[in-house]
Amino acid sequence: MARKYSELRAKMSPTARAQAEEQTRQLLKEMPLQELRQARKMSQQQMAKSLHTNQSNVSRIEKRTDMYISTLRNVIKAMGGDLEVVARFPDGSVRINQFEDIDEAIKT
């Protein structure tokens, strides 16, 4: 990419930045993990294989309302995606990057 986003960011006013973020946020689709898996055209069996676990475990994970970040990251990776953890504030968002280097076995 020719443009440096860090420079572009520095030039934008905080308001413009917060507005751009809010617009993108509103464009995002929202769904729970089960729906996301279906949208990615994967079965629980396929997910289980990719996560080195069994189908009933995948089913359990999909019903959870809380889990370790590493577990969620592995689930999303199994679908071919990347997890992003963002803290949103009225004056702009920040990506939390301290969870990005872990690659552990799935915690259930």
Added chain:
Amino acid sequence: MARKYSELRAKMSPTARAQAEEQTRQLLKEMPLQELRQARKMSQQQMAKSLHTNQSNVSRIEKRTDMYISTLRNVIKAMGGDLEVVARFPDGSVRINQFEDIDEAIKT
């Protein structure tokens, strides 16, 4: 807001959508929790009070590379923000919304 983003989203091509998302993503600042707390001008003591825990616990949490989503949400809430969990795919991002209704005590 006058415009419905769901309609706007439906009108955008997947490529345009992915591009808008990628641009916003690149505009985001990235930092670990400790740096974020400092950027929000909060001390570990203040965080501890808000999280009904003690300062050494806050310090421990800030050093972690993995934690429960609910813990992270509480930490970010204590700073006045909201946690967003996003799965990013080459063809677009999705917000995972199954973790948003929990309000539990902090797990450490």
